[in-house]
Amino acid sequence: MIMGASACLGYAVGRVLTCVLVLALAGCTGSSPAAGTRTRSTPSSELVVPSTVSPTPSAQPIQSSGPPASSAQTAALFVPGPDGLPAVVDAGPRDSPRVALTFDADMTPLMLRRLDTGEVASYYNEALIEELRRLRVPATLFLTGLWMQRYPDVTRQLAADPLFELGTHTWQHRAFTADCYGLAQVPASEMLEEVTQAQQMLDELAGSRATRLFRFPGGCYDEAALRAIAPSGMTVIQFDVAAGDGFQHQPDAIVRTVLGGVRNGSIVVLHMNGGNTSPRTADAIGPIVDRLRARGYVLTTVTGLFSS
Template sequence: MDHGPRVGDRVALTFDADMTDGMLNNLRTGRVKSYANLRILDRLEREQVPATFFLTGKWVQRYPDLTRRIAGNPRFELANHTYGHLAFTGDCYDLPRVAAGGMTEDVARTFRVIEPYGGRQTRYFRFPGLCHDEAALDALAPLGVTVVDGDVVSGDPFATAWKPIVRAVLEHVRPGSVVIMHVTEANAAMTDEALPYILAGLRERGLVPAPLSEVLAAA
């Protein structure tokens, strides 16, 4: 599913929280300070903006207090982004690949990691890199997930300036859109700078951020 119905004025702001073993090693060695952009959360909370967070299990385990903060906000929804951000297909942005027989358990494990935090939990799921095929979809069928890609790709990972992120979002956003951004600070350092301009641009277009479940509800 890429988006909701093209009616009304609602759009979904979604934020992926990636975490790989390589990223964990960067934190351990001090090469990277943080993969959690608190300025994004601060702004969303301050302006009372709904959002949906696609969490990897390893990010949750690395940032339990932040996960509690997200879960404790009634405007935020929690969704699943795999356990360790492994690829579910070959040739997916050079990501290491999860074993074919391990796909179902990888996603099930992530739900188990997220579950104790409570809050507005969903069965929404996003593949790393949006890479999936029939085998991957078949593997997840028993879990009853709704796969959500998105129709507005911000391009924020590894961006070196905020203006292209804003432009990428505002040029493509429409009623029912699902916007993909990241809350992984070191890998998406410009997202918090782009966010206020994105929010202002949505207001100018008469578009209102809403939880993903509301945007997809009528689909």
């Protein structure tokens, strides 16, 4: 059950949820996240949620010079709220034409099996990363622990590239609320470890370039989840634009979604898995970058949004 459900990556196309990973069907209801929870679509789920529902509890960015990239620098940039809960960041300042493109690297036990059986050749979208490098696009990458464990050398290479800022995305991509796009739910007692285990791997592979930036799978969280992970010292990075690249086979659709949603300070969520889960992101990124820059936006990392 855990394996099957955790494998269910529910991706919403428009507002219609579609489960495509077969073993997960039992765990994928196709329904929207539970009402009353603070939920956002993200990595594995691309449901565009209006930014007005965003909680943004306690992000308190501090101005700094230059784009911070280390754990110490990001820790200084975002401080927890007075209630002790992690800061949650949905977007940067709206008075500056900066945009942060972010890319999640999901990995579940089912995805690992697809790699092991050869059904999927790779969940590292190298073409996408090379396109970002070619276009000189800074980006923030949120990596799951299982992904880093599968691609340790790639993780080291990404960490060594000053274009990229690295955060985490849990160990095995389980949801932190019920009814989160069909994702398996991590028990409350395991929430903190799900976060810290991935962070330990990032620290090991990225060293001083590991940040304490974190994104919830499915973008789903509530106060209980925030309280559970508070000891980890993470800053939660959400987004205000979901690119909808999950299971999207039309690059133009991804381009239109991003261009239609971006404004000053936007944080855009895309994916760097490739394979069957985000097959056309690499084809969409060039037009996205070109058109955003033509509109006058400066592309930067998440922390770069808050830098002076």
